[in-house]
Amino acid sequence: MHIEPGIVDGTKIVLSYATALASFGMAAKMARDSIRDSGILPLLMRSAIATALVFCFFELLPHHPVGVSEVHLILGSTLFLLFGAGASAIGLASGLLIQGLFFAPFDLPQYGMNVTTLLVPLFAIGTLSKRVIPAATPYVDLKYTQALALSTAYQGGIVLWVAFWAFYGQGFTAENLLSVVSFGSAYMGVVIVEPLIDVAVLASAKALRTATSGSLFVKRLHMPA
Numbered sequence: 001m002h003i004e005p006g007i008v009d010g011t012k013i014v015l016s017y018a019t020a021l022a023s024f025g026m027a028a029k030m031a032r033d034s035i036r037d038s039g040i041l042p043l044l045m046r047s048a049i050a051t052a053l054v055f056c057f058f059e060l061l062p063h064h065p066v067g068v069s070e071v072h073l074i075l076g077s078t079l080f081l082l083f084g085a086g087a088s089a090i091g092l093a094s095g096l097l098i099q100g101l102f103f104a105p106f107d108l109p110q111y112g113m114n115v116t117t118l119l120v121p122l123f124a125i126g127t128l129s130k131r132v133i134p135a136a137t138p139y140v141d142l143k144y145t146q147a148l149a150l151s152t153a154y155q156g157g158i159v160l161w162v163a164f165w166a167f168y169g170q171g172f173t174a175e176n177l178l179s180v181v182s183f184g185s186a187y188m189g190v191v192i193v194e195p196l197i198d199v200a201v202l203a204s205a206k207a208l209r210t211a212t213s214g215s216l217f218v219k220r221l222h223m224p225a
C-alpha cells in the first residue's frame with residue numbers, strides 16, 4: 001500500500017503531515033489504554049514484536065506494484081488480535097519508518113500518507129471488533145466470519161485511503177481512475193487470505209495456551225473482555 005513517489009507532491013503533501021499527526025494522536029490514546037490495562041512493559045514488548053513482524057511483512061513477504069501503489073500482505077487484523085490496538089499501531093508506524101530509513105529512503109516523503117493509510121483502518125477495526133465479537137468471546141474462539149469482517153474492514157480501509165491520496169494528488173482522470181481500480185481489485189484479494197491466516201494463528205495460540213497467555217500477547221487473546 002506504499003503510495004508511489006510523485007502521486008502527491010508540492011504543497012498538497014502538507015495534508016499528509018496533518019493526517020499523520022492525527023493518527024499518532026489516536027495511536028497514543030490506544031497505547032495509553034493498553035498501559036492502563038496491562039502496564040507499560042508488556043506494551044513495549046508487544047510493540048517490539050509487532051515492529052519486527054511489520055518490517056518482515058514489508059521486506060520479506062511478496063509484494064507487487066499495481067496501479068498507484070503496491071499490494072502487501074500486511075496482516076493488520078492478525079496483529080490486532082495478537083497484540084492489541086496500541087502495540088499494533090506502534091508496530092505498524094515503527095516498522096514502516098525503519099523500512100523507509102534503512103531500505104527505502106525514497107518512501108520517506110510519503111511516510112505521512114503511508115502511516116495514515118495503515119493506522120486509520122486499524123482504529124476502525126478496533127471499534128468494529130466491539131460490535132462483531134461478543135464480550136464473552138476470547139479472540140482464540142473467533143469464527144471465520146468474524147475474522148473476515150475485521151480483515152475486510154482493514155483492507156477496505158487501506159484501499160479507500162490509497163484511492164483518496166491518488167485522487168487528491170492526481171485528480172479524477174481516466175488513467176488515474178484505472179490505476180486506482182487496478183490496485184483496489186488486486187488488494188482486495190488479500191481479504192480472502194488474511195482471515196484464513198487469522199483463524200490458523202488463533203488456533204495455534206489456543207493449542208499453545210501456555211506459551212501465548214503471558215504478557216507478550218493481549219489479554220483478550222484467551223480471556224473475555
